[in-house]
Amino acid sequence: SSRSAARAEPGRLSLAVAAVLPAGGSGERMGVPTPKQFCPILDRPLISYTLQALERVCWIKDIVVVVTRENMEAMRSIIRKYQHKHISLVEAGVTRHRSIFNGLNALAQDQPDCKLCKPEVVIIHDAVRPFVEEDVLLKVVIAAKAHGAAGAIRPLVSTVISPSADGCLDHSLERARYRASEMPQAFLFDVIYKAYQQCSDYDLEFGTECLHLALKYCDTKAKLVEGSPDLWKVTYKRDLYTAESIIKERISQELCVVMDTKEEKEPISYLLEALRNELNHVKVTCGALGYAGRDTQHILEQCYSFACVNFMTSDFHKTKKLLSMLEESDLSILYPVVVVSVHFFDFKLVPLSQRMENLMWIREFAKEVKKRNILLCGLLISYSQDEQKLQETLTQGAIIIAALIRERSLGFVGQLLVA
Amino acid sequence: SSRSAARAEPGRLSLAVAAVLPAGGSGERMGVPTPKQFCPILDRPLISYTLQALERVCWIKDIVVVVTRENMEAMRSIIRKYQHKHISLVEAGVTRHRSIFNGLNALAQDQPDCKLCKPEVVIIHDAVRPFVEEDVLLKVVIAAKAHGAAGAIRPLVSTVISPSADGCLDHSLERARYRASEMPQAFLFDVIYKAYQQCSDYDLEFGTECLHLALKYCDTKAKLVEGSPDLWKVTYKRDLYTAESIIKERISQELCVVMDTKEEKEPISYLLEALRNELNHVKVTCGALGYAGRDTQHILEQCYSFACVNFMTSDFHKTKKLLSMLEESDLSILYPVVVVSVHFFDFKLVPLSQRMENLMWIREFAKEVKKRNILLCGLLISYSQDEQKLQETLTQGAIIIAALIRERSLGFVGQLLVA
Numbered sequence: 001s002s003r004s005a006a007r008a009e010p011g012r013l014s015l016a017v018a019a020v021l022p023a024g025g026s027g028e029r030m031g032v033p034t035p036k037q038f039c040p041i042l043d044r045p046l047i048s049y050t051l052q053a054l055e056r057v058c059w060i061k062d063i064v065v066v067v068t069r070e071n072m073e074a075m076r077s078i079i080r081k082y083q084h085k086h087i088s089l090v091e092a093g094v095t096r097h098r099s100i101f102n103g104l105n106a107l108a109q110d111q112p113d114c115k116l117c118k119p120e121v122v123i124i125h126d127a128v129r130p131f132v133e134e135d136v137l138l139k140v141v142i143a144a145k146a147h148g149a150a151g152a153i154r155p156l157v158s159t160v161i162s163p164s165a166d167g168c169l170d171h172s173l174e175r176a177r178y179r180a181s182e183m184p185q186a187f188l189f190d191v192i193y194k195a196y197q198q199c200s201d202y203d204l205e206f207g208t209e210c211l212h213l214a215l216k217y218c219d220t221k222a223k224l225v226e227g228s229p230d231l232w233k234v235t236y237k238r239d240l241y242t243a244e245s246i247i248k249e250r251i252s253q254e255l256c257v258v259m260d261t262k263e264e265k266e267p268i269s270y271l272l273e274a275l276r277n278e279l280n281h282v283k284v285t286c287g288a289l290g291y292a293g294r295d296t297q298h299i300l301e302q303c304y305s306f307a308c309v310n311f312m313t314s315d316f317h318k319t320k321k322l323l324s325m326l327e328e329s330d331l332s333i334l335y336p337v338v339v340v341s342v343h344f345f346d347f348k349l350v351p352l353s354q355r356m357e358n359l360m361w362i363r364e365f366a367k368e369v370k371k372r373n374i375l376l377c378g379l380l381i382s383y384s385q386d387e388q389k390l391q392e393t394l395t396q397g398a399i400i401i402a403a404l405i406r407e408r409s410l411g412f413v414g415q416l417l418v419a
Numbered sequence: 420s421s422r423s424a425a426r427a428e429p430g431r432l433s434l435a436v437a438a439v440l441p442a443g444g445s446g447e448r449m450g451v452p453t454p455k456q457f458c459p460i461l462d463r464p465l466i467s468y469t470l471q472a473l474e475r476v477c478w479i480k481d482i483v484v485v486v487t488r489e490n491m492e493a494m495r496s497i498i499r500k501y502q503h504k505h506i507s508l509v510e511a512g513v514t515r516h517r518s519i520f521n522g523l524n525a526l527a528q529d530q531p532d533c534k535l536c537k538p539e540v541v542i543i544h545d546a547v548r549p550f551v552e553e554d555v556l557l558k559v560v561i562a563a564k565a566h567g568a569a570g571a572i573r574p575l576v577s578t579v580i581s582p583s584a585d586g587c588l589d590h591s592l593e594r595a596r597y598r599a600s601e602m603p604q605a606f607l608f609d610v611i612y613k614a615y616q617q618c619s620d621y622d623l624e625f626g627t628e629c630l631h632l633a634l635k636y637c638d639t640k641a642k643l644v645e646g647s648p649d650l651w652k653v654t655y656k657r658d659l660y661t662a663e664s665i666i667k668e669r670i671s672q673e674l675c676v677v678m679d680t681k682e683e684k685e686p687i688s689y690l691l692e693a694l695r696n697e698l699n700h701v702k703v704t705c706g707a708l709g710y711a712g713r714d715t716q717h718i719l720e721q722c723y724s725f726a727c728v729n730f731m732t733s734d735f736h737k738t739k740k741l742l743s744m745l746e747e748s749d750l751s752i753l754y755p756v757v758v759v760s761v762h763f764f765d766f767k768l769v770p771l772s773q774r775m776e777n778l779m780w781i782r783e784f785a786k787e788v789k790k791r792n793i794l795l796c797g798l799l800i801s802y803s804q805d806e807q808k809l810q811e812t813l814t815q816g817a818i819i820i821a822a823l824i825r826e827r828s829l830g831f832v833g834q835l836l837v838a
């Protein structure tokens with residue numbers, strides 16, 4: 001496919017690519033004391049999501065993060081806690097352009113005792129644009145290799161106007177003739193480094209646009225690359241809500257229903273159907289534990305939501321086994337993992353209250369695994385012989401599981417819910 | 420205060436003000452089949468929030484909503500269901516400008532048998548900007564009265580660039596010299612109506628900016644008014660997430676803890692303290708039922724979250740009374756109302772499981788009130804004589820209540836949670 005051909009590109013070109021991530025901003029626009037790149041989303045700082053997005057691109061060799069001296073230690077602990085790789089820290093300057101220049105200087109030195117090497121192409125990205133995809137990174141890198149400079153653009157959402165000195169409309173720009181300049185951008189290292197070296201103090205203080213420096217100081221006209229809406233910059237407080245919603249949606253794309261293969265029982269296939277109805281757009285997969293095969297391993301690498309089905313038993317061997325597999329994996333380092341221990345019972349045989357008593361272990365267990373960022377809940381499903389009643393109950397169960405996955409809230413950890 | 424002085428303004432000027440709300444867009448940018456103005460947020464279409472924002476401004480006399488013929492009936496049922504007032508519907512044209520022109524035509528007719536009157540000033544707003552505040556509406560109206568035209572503006576978030584024909588950077592604009600033109604805008608009716616009447620077909624087809632028409636056809640330079648970040652336009656799918664988060668936050672600003680005044684018991688004052696700690700920025704108020712006084716009435720007019728505290732009893736008189744007061748009020752027409760029935764018990768005296776059995780009525784009751792958009796949950800709090808243990812439990816209880824209020828999810832309706 002053209003996509004896999006494109007993917008092979010940086011390898012084929014054997015292009016040395018590094019990235020500079022200015023993260024020295026103070027976030028005054030947010031109206032919050034924490035700079036926006038350090039604001040937590042699902043308990044993890046925004047910048048860690050951006051690093052994750054760059055890190056998973058195997059052909060980006062080094063990532064230089066530029067932070068203020070005050071935030072240096074906080075940044076180090078973020079790198080440790082979330083196990084980020086290939087990161088070098090450089091101290092920020094007083095403006096965005098000075099910070100980027102510091103990052104480029106660190107790459108330029110190319111000394112034998114320094115682990116950084118001068119790249120052929122350097123990507124410049126923002127710490128507050130966590131949803132950058134490999135394909136746009138690749139496009140700007142390829143275009144920078146060909147043109148010397150390249151940057152992502154987006155259509156304008158609002159008409160741009162020019163005010164007169166008295167605060168009235170002077171003229172409005174024809175919206176279709178302009179674009180918003182976004183990130184990532186990429187440059188031949190020698191082009192952008194020369195631009196910064198020759199850059200006037202005025203530009204270093206008041207400028208914001210790297211493409212402009214390449215044009216002004218190196219006569220290099222950047223190639224413009226159409227980016228996706230996801231490239232938007234976290235700017236206002238509301239953008240943090242948006243980022244959280246997007247991240248929650250992304251990690252709730254798949255639900256793995258864990259069961260023994262022998263459990264091909266009717267109510268369970270009904271439950272799967274109800275889940276597939278309720279969780280529109282969510283891939284519902286099934287996995288069996290105890291085989292320690294590639295199946296489970298595969299699931300543990302990409303799925304952050306589990307429902308562990310127990311049929312007519314208060315026993316929790318299976319849930320416990322899943323939890324210890326999850327604890328051994330690194331899955332919950334980056335995202336909270338939801339585990340719902342689902343128990344089918346016929347409440348006519350044993351009353352609900354007694355069943356709940358039997359399942360009180362979940363409360364204590366949940367406290368333990370919560371420390372590992374695993375959110376455990378119990379769900380009791382009343383197993384009725386009446387088919388219509390059973391269907392209603394299973395629909396309700398699917399609604400509860402869907403809410404637990406989507407909300408991913410600490411507030412419901414250890415609760416026993418009833419469908 | 421200057422605010423109340425400003426508020427008096429449209430009355431003092433006895434200015435006739437109407438609003439036109441073009442809502443004919445098809446939402447192709449969202450990548451969803453439903454036009455964005457009809458996308459549901461907490462189960463209510465986005466446009467209803469925008470109408471609510473305009474409606475609560477007492478000096479806006481008429482609101483003309485312009486919708487396509489296909490959406491006319493859906494719009495009528497939205498107006499009925501959410502009890503919107505002062506709305507007139509007009510059929511949309513094929514472009515935004517043609518739709519606005521249709522709206523202005525409806526206002527211009529000024530016929531004795533038509534309930535619409537020609538206003539002195541007309542506001543033009545977007546159906547997809549639900550967070551418009553009275554103060555910015557007032558500012559554009561006052562400025563339009565003085566200058567003939569006025570519009571809200573915002574600083575540019577991204578640098579604006581001009582591409583050359585070959586898709587490369589031609590030049591970038593100096594960000595500080597430009598602004599984004601947003602909504603609302605306001606005009607002397609005669610100015611904007613004349614502009615539309617003289618407007619070329621080309622402008623009616625391809626233009627997007629009303630301020631530009633006032634300038635071009637009536638030589639009227641609009642006064643630009645600095646707007647708040649909340650004026651942003653719901654454009655992409657992610658903006659719907661944002662809008663939902665903002666609305667949820669707004670209706671979760673206050674929690675009313677309902678109790679009898681005689682219940683000045685220690686654990687309850689601890690609970691209030693825990694709630695105040697957990698619900699940062701949330702106003703925790705107390706209300707007593709049964710006095711039918713101004714207190715409760717006041718609460719029922721602005722608060723969408725209730726915790727009804729029952730001490731050492733499975734009785735649910737108080738919760739039931741609150742629920743019937745809520746059902747009688749119109750509170751839940753616009754937003755889902757959360758009610759948590761909180762029960763303190765000493766589990767050493769009676770086991771938890773039996774208590775849960777006693778409280779099963781909540782499940783059935785919750786199903787009933789859910790039809791009225793009231794989300795009922797139960798919360799059992801273990802009452803321990805051990806003060807430290809009690810504190811821990813109450814903190815946990817506050818976390819659960821906070822989660823129920825913030826998430827406002829249908830998934831947990833009727834559940835009995837345990838702290």
Ligand SMILES: [Mg+2]
Nearest residue numbers: 181208209578
């Ligand atoms: Mg820029």
Ligand SMILES: [Mg+2]
Nearest residue numbers: 159600627628
């Ligand atoms: Mg406009």
